[in-house]
Amino acid sequence: MFSLLHGLWNHVFSKTEFRVLILGVHKAGKTTLLEKLKSIYLKGEGLPHDRIGPTVGLNIRRIEDANVKLVFWDLGGQPGLRTIWEKYYDEAHAIVYVIDSASASTFEDAKSALEKVLRHEDLQEAPLLIFANKQDLPAAVREEELDRHLHLKEFDERPYMFVAGSAFDG
Ligand SMILES: Nc1nc2c(ncn2[C@@H]2O[C@H](COP(=O)(O)OP(=O)(O)OP(=O)(O)O)[C@@H](O)[C@H]2O)c(=O)[nH]1
Numbered sequence: 524m525f526s527l528l529h530g531l532w533n534h535v536f537s538k539t540e541f542r543v544l545i546l547g548v549h550k551a552g553k554t555t556l557l558e559k560l561k562s563i564y565l566k567g568e569g570l571p572h573d574r575i576g577p578t579v580g581l582n583i584r585r586i587e588d589a590n591v592k593l594v595f596w597d598l599g600g601q602p603g604l605r606t607i608w609e610k611y612y613d614e615a616h617a618i619v620y621v622i623d624s625a626s627a628s629t630f631e632d633a634k635s636a637l638e639k640v641l642r643h644e645d646l647q648e649a650p651l652l653i654f655a656n657k658q659d660l661p662a663a664v665r666e667e668e669l670d671r672h673l674h675l676k677e678f679d680e681r682p683y684m685f686v687a688g689s690a691f692d693g
């Protein structure tokens with residue numbers, strides 16, 4: 524009886540957990556963004572950006588509010604590490620794809636890595652947010668220009684949105 528009530532309690536009152544993959548090529552700013560989110564939502568707990576090194580493997584951060592639990596999985600973007608990404612697709616609910624908007628020489632790599640992600644059968648239902656990062660830099664292009672570089676509309680029918688910003692500024 525107790526376990527039945529316990530299960531019912533959990534069912535009614537437990538928060539929904541969403542798992543969000545943070546992907547993008549190396550140095551796009553994924554970990555910096557995640558630490559910034561953490562410092563905003565968990566009040567000062569994020570790592571300062573000068574203490575963040577390249578990710579080898581996985582960073583997991585949990586951010587929770589009154590209604591929802593978000594679990595972020597931040598993966599390393601170096602070419603040799605991208606084979607690990609797909610191990611997490613099956614359990615992911617959404618994708619945040621980070622692009623260094625100030626580094627035009629990486630756009631082609633960012634585009635083909637993103638296309639590979641979106642082609643994967645385990646992610647067909649996953650909504651996509653593209654974070655056009657490093658807008659604080661003078662060379663940064665705006666999201667409209669990035670959109671033109673990526674040609675996503677022609678490739679994939681899923682709804683996606685762009686957010687332009689800086690992981691430094693929040
Ligand atoms: N100017 C500027 N630099 C940034 C911003 N976000 C990240 N950086 C810098 O970009 C570099 C890479 O940042 P990371 O967060 O380590 O990038 P990453 O995508 O996690 O890289 P990997 O873990 O190697 O895949 C670091 O030198 C950061 O300080 C930003 O918004 N503006």
Ligand SMILES: [Mg+2]
Nearest residue numbers: 553554577578
């Ligand atoms: Mg990283």
